[in-house]
Amino acid sequence: MSSLNLLSGGAAQGLVGSLAPTFKADTGFDIAGEFGAVGVMADKLRKGTPADIVILTAALLAKLAHEKLVVVTSIADVGLVETALAVRAGDSPAVAKDAASLREVLLASDAIFVPDTKASTAGIHVANVLRQLAVADELAARLRIFPNGATAMRELAASKARRPIGCTQSTEIISTEGVTLCGSLPEGCELATMYTAGITTAAAHPQQAQHLIDLLIGDGQRELRKRAGFISGPIRPPLL
Numbered sequence: 001m002s003s004l005n006l007l008s009g010g011a012a013q014g015l016v017g018s019l020a021p022t023f024k025a026d027t028g029f030d031i032a033g034e035f036g037a038v039g040v041m042a043d044k045l046r047k048g049t050p051a052d053i054v055i056l057t058a059a060l061l062a063k064l065a066h067e068k069l070v071v072v073t074s075i076a077d078v079g080l081v082e083t084a085l086a087v088r089a090g091d092s093p094a095v096a097k098d099a100a101s102l103r104e105v106l107l108a109s110d111a112i113f114v115p116d117t118k119a120s121t122a123g124i125h126v127a128n129v130l131r132q133l134a135v136a137d138e139l140a141a142r143l144r145i146f147p148n149g150a151t152a153m154r155e156l157a158a159s160k161a162r163r164p165i166g167c168t169q170s171t172e173i174i175s176t177e178g179v180t181l182c183g184s185l186p187e188g189c190e191l192a193t194m195y196t197a198g199i200t201t202a203a204a205h206p207q208q209a210q211h212l213i214d215l216l217i218g219d220g221q222r223e224l225r226k227r228a229g230f231i232s233g234p235i236r237p238p239l240l
Contacts, residue, residue, distance in 0.1 A: 004208050006033030007041040008055035009121065010148040010168075011081045011195055012216075014175030015228040016055070019215050026215075027208050036148040039119030045069055045200065052203040053212055057121055058194040065198065074199035074209075078216050079230030082184040083122045083191040086113075086166035086173040088157060094165050094182045099189055103133045111161035112142050115149040115168050122149055122168040125191045132189065148172075153179050169193075171229035181229075192231065 004023075008016065013035040020031050034041065034049075038056045042064060045051055054061070054070060055078065064070040085094045085105070094109075096102035106112065117123040123145070130136040144159075146152040149168030156166040157178025166179060173181045184190055197216055199209040215221060 002028060002205070003030045003032035004053065004205055004212060005051045006031055006053050006055070006212075007045055007049065007051045008033065008035050009038040009041060009057065009195060010035045010115070010150045011121070011171045011193070011229075012055040012078065013150060014171050015078070015216065015225060015230065016212075017175075018224055018228065019212070019221070023212055023215060027211055029205070029208050031212070035150065037116040037120035037123070040116070040147070050202070050204070051200050052205045053197060053199055053209040055195060055197045055216075058196045061196045061198050068201055070198040070200055071203075071206075074213065075196055076198070076213055076217050078195045078197055079225050080192045080194050081230055082170045083125050083167065083193070084170040084173055084184045085182040086153060086156060086168070086179045087182055088159065088164060089178050089180050091163075091180070093180070096183070096186050096189075098186045099133060102129075102186055102189055103135060105165065106130070106133070106135055106139060109161075109163050109165045110142060111144050111159055111164040112139060113144045113146070113152040113156040113159070113164060113166040113168075115145070115152050115172075116147055117143075117145055120148060120168075121193050122172075122191070126167050129185070129189045150176060169229070174227075174229045195230075 149172035153176035
């Protein structure tokens with residue numbers, strides 16, 4: 001059975017999964033690979049992990065193209081993803097309309113589930129926001145850090161803490177059973193990250209990789225992207 005090898009940020013896992021049946025019907029290929037912190041996925045590509053396509057942040061794709069690991073002309077935006085708050089299904093929503101109320105929400109929680117604070121987009125941002133709100137030291141012992149947002153959300157769903165919350169990409173929250181999306185981070189603390197796809201220079205199946213990109217960015221998938229948690233964003237022309 002032929003497979004398209006993929007390395008992707010966790011933000012795109014739900015969308016890719018929803019497109020997999022269509023992709024297989026069109027090409028006969030399954031989609032195999034890994035989803036995780038974008039920095040970890042980029043390093044895997046640099047170290048030679050086989051991949052036909054990568055879906056990472058726009059900034060990382062630009063770096064990988066500069067390093068001759070991604071075909072510049074193949075790069076296309078998939079969409080913007082917001083960093084958001086989550087609670088266990090059935091818990092009261094975590095409402096944060098401004099920085100002050102976000103600070104209160106964080107201080108009221110006894111466990112905060114987040115992705116890698118050094119290699120993931122959302123995790124790095126959470127660490128910065130905690131410092132911005134002057135609560136990083138106070139909340140350090142309450143952080144529950146996992147390799148990626150999907151794992152963090154599964155652990156949140158299973159948490160026995162009194163008042164746990166989570167913070168990661170909205171797409172990872174939406175695609176995880178047992179957790180509820182509460183909304184994006186408030187103004188001044190918000191983050192919307194553009195995710196982009198590109199074909200690797202060592203791709204064994206570049207034609208099929210391009211077909212997956214066409215599916216990811218196609219007008220026909222606009223509603224699917226929205227349901228997966230991607231918000232509207234411009235599709236950039238290929239970098240020259």
